[in-house]
Amino acid sequence: MTNPNETDSVVRVRGLEKRYGDLSAVDGVSFDIHRGETFALLGPNGAGKSTTIEILEGYRTRTAGEVSVLGTDPARGGLDWKARLGIVLQSTGETGNATVLEQLRHFAAFYPRPRDVDEVIAAVGLEAKAKTRISKLSGGQRRRVDVALGIIGRPELLFLDEPTTGFDPESRRDFWTLIRQLKSEGTTILLTTHYLDEAAQLSDRAGVIAGGRLIEIGAIGEIGGADARIPVVRWRDASGALRSERSEHPAATVAAIVAQQGGEPRELEVIRPSLEDVYLELVRTHDSAAASETTIDADQTEVLS
Numbered sequence: 001m002t003n004p005n006e007t008d009s010v011v012r013v014r015g016l017e018k019r020y021g022d023l024s025a026v027d028g029v030s031f032d033i034h035r036g037e038t039f040a041l042l043g044p045n046g047a048g049k050s051t052t053i054e055i056l057e058g059y060r061t062r063t064a065g066e067v068s069v070l071g072t073d074p075a076r077g078g079l080d081w082k083a084r085l086g087i088v089l090q091s092t093g094e095t096g097n098a099t100v101l102e103q104l105r106h107f108a109a110f111y112p113r114p115r116d117v118d119e120v121i122a123a124v125g126l127e128a129k130a131k132t133r134i135s136k137l138s139g140g141q142r143r144r145v146d147v148a149l150g151i152i153g154r155p156e157l158l159f160l161d162e163p164t165t166g167f168d169p170e171s172r173r174d175f176w177t178l179i180r181q182l183k184s185e186g187t188t189i190l191l192t193t194h195y196l197d198e199a200a201q202l203s204d205r206a207g208v209i210a211g212g213r214l215i216e217i218g219a220i221g222e223i224g225g226a227d228a229r230i231p232v233v234r235w236r237d238a239s240g241a242l243r244s245e246r247s248e249h250p251a252a253t254v255a256a257i258v259a260q261q262g263g264e265p266r267e268l269e270v271i272r273p274s275l276e277d278v279y280l281e282l283v284r285t286h287d288s289a290a291a292s293e294t295t296i297d298a299d300q301t302e303v304l305s
């Protein structure tokens with residue numbers, strides 16, 4: 001059956017592969033991003049996130065697979081297509097002699113329907129630095145310039161590759177407000193981040209990529225499956241041993257422990273696994289499966305040789 005949303009896919013990726021020599025950096029990845037949604041691509045260092053994003057942005061060629069971004073193959077995207085994208089690359093690129101205001105005005109002129117430069121400067125919290133040279137800004141402030149440049153063209157699709165690296169906690173919260181505002185205006189967003197709380201706060205859906213493969217995809221609250229979010233009750237029992245039990249009815253479990261121990265259990269806590277807990281478990285399971293596959297391969301090589 002066809003996915004009813006499939007026709008509304010802003011990004012459509014099927015069987016994407018990227019090899020660097022012998023290394024398979026992206027290995028058969030498929031996913032869609034629907035209009036207006038925020039999709040997080042999560043995964044450990046070297047998983048293949050930036051490679052995937054840069055292929056979608058038209059910055060990297062692919063080895064195999066089909067890709068469509070705003071209805072166009074990025075390998076053949078022209079200037080009109082590029083003007084519909086907003087891109088915040090992983091590395092901080094802006095170091096020039098221009099001031100924040102000059103740089104934004106300069107870039108705004110490339111787009112047919114740019115946002116108001118002063119509004120963008122305010123949105124990224126750089127009013128006090130508008131007339132400062134970018135080379136004199138702190139790392140976190142330069143990152144805000146990157147974000148400002150990414151949104152100045154009023155993009156339909158915004159790529160954010162680790163956008164808040166180097167932000168202080170308050171700036172991250174301000175950034176989240178900005179992203180929510182862009183989302184409410186209908187912007188489709190592809191986000192990569194190592195801050196799982198950020199992904200949980202901002203995204204509608206997420207894909208987890210490890211070793212170049214998509215190991216999980218789904219609604220942000222359902223990643224890892226329903227069981228992954230079952231609360232865990234932890235306590236220290238009468239012998240001093242640390243115990244834990246997953247329970248869909250944690251209050252009843254706690255009551256049973258109290259009854260059994262005849263009093264307040266020591267160090268009692270009820271934890272609802274966060275996206276970070278679920279993500280770490282997924283990646284750990286993937287790593288141990290990949291390690292045992294390697295062992296099996298090595299064993300077979302021995303038998304065959």
Ligand SMILES: Nc1ncnc2c1ncn2[C@@H]1O[C@H](COP(=O)(O)OP(=O)(O)OP(=O)(O)O)[C@@H](O)[C@H]1O
Nearest residue numbers: 020023025043044045046047048049050051052090
């Ligand atoms: N230009 C390149 N030439 C060779 N190998 C590369 C190149 N770019 C990336 N790789 C390799 O491809 C794999 C995927 O890299 P990629 O940058 O896509 O990972 P990532 O998921 O974005 O990681 P991070 O979270 O560290 O940014 C890594 O093993 C990396 O070393």
